Amino acid sequence: MxxxxxxxxxxxxxxxxxxxxxxxxxxxxxxxxxxxxxxxxxxxxxxxxxxxxxxxxxxxxxxxxxxxxxxxxxxxxxxxxxxxxxxxxxxxxxxxxxxxxxxxxxxxxxxxxxxxxxxxxxxxxxxxxxxxxxxxxxxxxxxxxxxMINEGKLAASFLTERGFKTFAVIHDTTDYGKGQNKYFSEFLKPAGGEIVATFPVGPDQQDFTAELTRIKELRPDMVFVGGLTPLGVRVRSQMERLGVEARMSGVSGIMTAGFLEGAGPAAEGTISFHNGAxxxxxxxxxxxxxxxxxxxxxxxxxxxxxxxxxxxxxxxxxxxxxxxxxxxxxxxxxxxxxxxxxxxxxxxxxxxxxxVSANVYVAQGGKWVFWPDSEYAAGRRTLTGR
Missing domain, CATH: 3.40.50.2300 (Response regulator)
Incomplete structure (x- = not known):
């Protein structure tokens, strides 16, 4: 107690x-x-x-x-x-x-x-x-x-096991974003995934048209965002506007109420990895x-x-x-x-x-839901790679 x-x-x-x-x-x-x-x-x-x-x-x-x-x-x-x-x-x-x-x-x-x-x-x-x-x-x-070692390792294994094999990475240029890119990339290759493009961006960058247009051409299964909530909101919202069909994931930097509010309905199906239960x-x-x-x-x-x-x-x-x-x-x-x-x-x-160990969450119905308790895990909603 x-x-x-x-x-x-x-x-x-x-x-x-x-x-x-x-x-x-x-x-x-x-x-x-x-x-x-x-x-x-x-x-x-x-x-x-x-x-x-x-x-x-x-x-x-x-x-x-x-x-x-x-x-x-x-x-x-x-x-x-x-x-x-x-x-x-x-x-x-x-x-x-x-x-x-x-x-x-x-x-x-x-x-x-x-x-x-x-x-x-x-x-x-x-x-x-x-x-x-x-x-x-x-x-x-x-x-x-x-x-982010715990979170990046789980992200690589969980996503590849569910059919996501090709990834585009957008990460900010702070120590945080560079670390996200480093650890996710290291764990992804042995898990059977491939990074088809990496885009370092400033944490305050507002327009991602160039990066997302290229990603749309490459057609990866997943866009992995190595950044905090403001970056995640901008990327996910602009993915929706530009018609990028890939799913989006990130670790706990995007797992906030602010991301759900900022991205709105576009947040649905976003995957996050967090050290807390x-x-x-x-x-x-x-x-x-x-x-x-x-x-x-x-x-x-x-x-x-x-x-x-x-x-x-x-x-x-x-x-x-x-x-x-x-x-x-x-x-x-x-x-x-x-x-x-x-x-x-x-x-x-x-x-x-x-x-500690990491856990998986998914944005579902405007909330972050523990993956084992989600409708995605139960098969009532679909979350698959191409």
């Missing part, structure tokens, strides 16, 4: 009762949340912030907690330069003991040295570029979600959703909200055990094994990377 989560969530709406009054007498510990709260990836960022804030509210309502907690929020705008600025601001604020950091991989990789320099322990909640954890040996960098598959998933609703958040927690929630709780558990000291919290986080959380056990490997 995650700190008696099922019981605590029942009383999720915190009011000025005895628990809160007691909390006011405890020492205050501040933790940071950093993610994209504005811009095209704000849906994921706001969902993550809300989820981390819920974890803090529930902990403050727990009379057994040794400390009371405050969440300091920072908007990295999904831009590396802004991310470094806010990471520096958080890391140099000595009242902040740890951070729940980054959805965008380009920001996550740009900030690792900052956290290490100022000795601020952080737990990444969404960015999936492997190099964030595996490209360094900074003891302050941890990650509860998986990487549906909340319904987690023991305390429904309790989390109930508490989230009772807390009054208007925005969806989105695909990575449960990881932000789990990251915040992991940090607070460490503080509860060793006290509000950055070096001690770092050391405690580094020993994480079999730690219960909303998203299952957290087990860090030698690079402080949680060991």
């Amino acid at each position: 995650v700190r008696g989560l099922a019981k605590v969530l029942v009383a999720a709406v915190v009011t000025l009762g005895p628990a809160q009054l007691a909390a006011e007498a405890k020492d205050m510990v501040r933790i940071a949340f950093i993610g994209p709260l504005t811009g095209g990836n704000a849906a994921a960022g706001v969902g993550g912030r809300n989820s981390a804030l819920l974890a803090v509210q529930l902990r403050n309502a727990d009379p057994a907690a040794r400390y009371t907690y405050e969440l300091a929020t920072f908007d990295d705008e999904c831009k590396p330069n802004v991310g470094v600025q806010v990471a520096t601001k958080a890391a140099t604020d000595r009242t902040i003991m740890a951070g729940v950091t980054h959805y965008c991989s380009a920001v996550g990789i740009a900030t690792v040295d900052t956290y290490a320099r100022f000795k601020l322990p952080v737990v990444v909640w969404g960015a999936i570029l492997p190099e964030i954890t595996y490209g360094n040996d900074h003891k302050q960098i941890h990650r509860v979600n998986g990487t 549906p909340l319904s598959k987690y023991a305390n998933g429904q309790a989390f959703l109930d508490a989230y609703a009772k807390a009054g958040f208007r925005e969806d927690p989105d695909a990575y909200g449960p990881f932000a929630y789990s990251a915040a709780n992991l940090i607070m558990d460490a503080v509860e055990k060793v006290g509000p000291d950055r070096a001690k919290v770092t050391a405690e986080l580094n020993t994480t094994k079999a730690h219960p959380s909303l998203v299952g056990e957290i087990n860090f490997d030698d690079h402080r990377q949680n060991v």
Whole structure:
């Protein structure tokens, strides 16, 4: 049980009762949340912030907690330069003991040295570029979600097994997009697939007429998008307009409510791969959703909200055990094994990377649906290669 989560969530709406009054007498510990709260990836960022804030509210309502907690929020705008600025601001604020950091991989990789320099322990909640954890040996960098290695490997095997053999890749030119292209391409060839064309594009490119016209001529089975939601929406919408018949897939960067809203009916049948399971598959998933609703958040927690929630709780558990000291919290986080959380056990490997597996989702009826539960898997809707 995650700190008696099922019981605590029942009383999720915190009011000025005895628990809160007691909390006011405890020492205050501040933790940071950093993610994209504005811009095209704000849906994921706001969902993550809300989820981390819920974890803090529930902990403050727990009379057994040794400390009371405050969440300091920072908007990295999904831009590396802004991310470094806010990471520096958080890391140099000595009242902040740890951070729940980054959805965008380009920001996550740009900030690792900052956290290490100022000795601020952080737990990444969404960015999936492997190099964030595996490209360094900074003891302050941890990650509860998986990487694009898990997602890319599953994408290659799942898609080829279902008859998709030829692929066109459109990827952005950030570290995130280049990583997507690298890992998907590496796994695709041994799985029996072929990439017939690759198009590197700027993350802010608006018009894809040239790329999609060429793709239409090549007639691949699948367009694989290595980018985040704004890029995915533009590509999928323009595929529809230009009559590109191929299906579209991508990993968790497009698996957001924003993609479904932005692409509209054209999103139907899009495949995505994500390291998280549906909340319904987690023991305390429904309790989390109930508490989230009772807390009054208007925005969806989105695909990575449960990881932000789990990251915040992991940090607070460490503080509860060793006290509000950055070096001690770092050391405690580094020993994480079999730690219960909303998203299952957290087990860090030698690079402080949680060991997780990926899952398949499909856009169906305006929602992201876990593939085994979908009408596509049941054969009531068709999803096949040429």
